[in-house]
Amino acid sequence: MATQTIGIIVNGATGRIGSTQHLANALVPIRDEGGLPVGDDRVVPRLMLAGRDAERLGALARKLNAEWTTDLDQALADPAFSVLFDAAATHLRQATLEKAVAAGKHIYSEKPVALSVERGLDLLRAMQARGLKHGAVEDKLSLPGLQKLKRLAASGALGRVVGFRIEFGWWVFDGTEVSCQRPSWNYQRKDGGGLILDMYPHWRYMIEGILGPMRRVVTALSTATPERIDERGARYAVDVEDTASSLVELESGAMGTILSSWATRVRRDDLLTFQIDGTKGSAIAGLHRCWTTSNAQTPKTAHFNITTDAGIDYRSHWSEFTESVSATNPYRVGWENFLRHLKAGTPMQADFAAGIRDVQFAQACYRSMKDATWINLAPPS
Numbered sequence: 001m002a003t004q005t006i007g008i009i010v011n012g013a014t015g016r017i018g019s020t021q022h023l024a025n026a027l028v029p030i031r032d033e034g035g036l037p038v039g040d041d042r043v044v045p046r047l048m049l050a051g052r053d054a055e056r057l058g059a060l061a062r063k064l065n066a067e068w069t070t071d072l073d074q075a076l077a078d079p080a081f082s083v084l085f086d087a088a089a090t091h092l093r094q095a096t097l098e099k100a101v102a103a104g105k106h107i108y109s110e111k112p113v114a115l116s117v118e119r120g121l122d123l124l125r126a127m128q129a130r131g132l133k134h135g136a137v138e139d140k141l142s143l144p145g146l147q148k149l150k151r152l153a154a155s156g157a158l159g160r161v162v163g164f165r166i167e168f169g170w171w172v173f174d175g176t177e178v179s180c181q182r183p184s185w186n187y188q189r190k191d192g193g194g195l196i197l198d199m200y201p202h203w204r205y206m207i208e209g210i211l212g213p214m215r216r217v218v219t220a221l222s223t224a225t226p227e228r229i230d231e232r233g234a235r236y237a238v239d240v241e242d243t244a245s246s247l248v249e250l251e252s253g254a255m256g257t258i259l260s261s262w263a264t265r266v267r268r269d270d271l272l273t274f275q276i277d278g279t280k281g282s283a284i285a286g287l288h289r290c291w292t293t294s295n296a297q298t299p300k301t302a303h304f305n306i307t308t309d310a311g312i313d314y315r316s317h318w319s320e321f322t323e324s325v326s327a328t329n330p331y332r333v334g335w336e337n338f339l340r341h342l343k344a345g346t347p348m349q350a351d352f353a354a355g356i357r358d359v360q361f362a363q364a365c366y367r368s369m370k371d372a373t374w375i376n377l378a379p380p381s
């Protein structure tokens with residue numbers, strides 16, 4: 001078996017998602033296992049960590065046995081590195097990807113891949129004109145819970161899908177009593193913050209990947225926590241939404257709701273739940289587990305009992321769906337798909353165009369709020 005080394009620049013390497021999921025849980029294990037088998041060969045990542053802070057980069061690079069640089073332009077000029085992966089803060093993405101495309105690098109990008117559909121399409125056209133390969137991180141469908149939900153929905157066991165509900169969120173402290181557990185850039189418009197830009201790209205591929213195309217959306221958003229304290233202890237005004245509610249109509253005619261909030265306390269099965277209701281049954285997934293129920297298990301509820309608590313445990317009518325699914329880290333799944341795409345041309349479902357569709361959904365929700373109307377989700381041409 002021959003080995004082929006692929007040089008990958010990981011920009012934003014010391015960030016939360018870059019250092020943990022993409023490096024420690026995906027690229028480094030692939031490299032240390034001797035590379036990813038693709039056909040008769042093995043593809044071995046060679047890692048160049050890029051970022052701003054030399055001290056943190058050096059320490060991370062030593063730990064992961066990787067190279068590092070604070071000079072992204074120099075790394076982009078190096079022909080030994082043919083791929084640029086971007087996991088830096090969102091507002092920096094466009095400029096980084098533009099430079100990388102100009103340098104002829106294949107692109108793999110965290111979400112959102114662009115700040116608008118138009119700018120994303122510009123990048124896609126530039127990549128296509130240069131024959132560059134591209135991919136977008138769309139990790140959530142590889143979570144065990146969502147793999148199970150997708151399998152149940154595809155099996156027909158739920159019948160005709162009539163509705164769905166996504167609920168997401170937890171309490172994010174503002175920094176006064178307890179320090180804030182998310183980076184402050186997530187709450188500043190100039191830095192690419194905002195719950196919709198952050199989370200709705202995921203909701204797009206989860207919904208369309210399991211239930212098919214969306215037709216239109218209407219969204220309301222609000223800011224529950226108008227002031228926060230940042231990493232340096234400075235008070236700042238939040239100028240983006242931290243709460244959003246959407247109503248989505250699918251091409252099939254089914255309707256769904258999405259409730260997302262950084263200002264809610266969890267009393268549901270998981271931090272993220274996705275329920276699908278169908279004519280034969282329902283299913284609900286969390287990140288790891290999935291439960292289902294059928295018409296035969298559904299209680300024949302006739303009315304409220306307003307005088308006494310009926311004492312019914314509605315969850316007891318559901319059973320856990322325990323079929324085994326892939327346990328591979330979802331970010332590693334994305335990297336394996338992208339490396340196969342690079343090496344063997346295997347189709348990349350989560351390509352940059354898919355990433356732009358994710359951005360389109362987020363952008364439509366902002367427009368819906370601004371114009372107080374439904375927004376059509378026909379794919380951009």
Ligand SMILES: NC(=O)c1ccc[n+]([C@@H]2O[C@H](COP(=O)([O-])OP(=O)(O)OC[C@H]3O[C@@H](n4cnc5c(N)ncnc54)[C@H](O)[C@@H]3O)[C@@H](O)[C@H]2O)c1
Nearest residue numbers: 012013014015016017018052087088089090110111112183
């Ligand atoms: N796929 C997912 O589920 C998922 C989860 C979290 C984050 N993300 C995405 O990953 C990206 C990073 O998010 P994170 O939570 O890791 O953030 P983070 O703040 O932990 O990391 C951001 C990185 O960008 C760098 N950075 C920030 N400002 C910079 C500047 N002005 N110049 C140069 N570098 C700068 C930081 O040094 C750091 O390396 C975002 O685009 C986010 O949307 C995706």
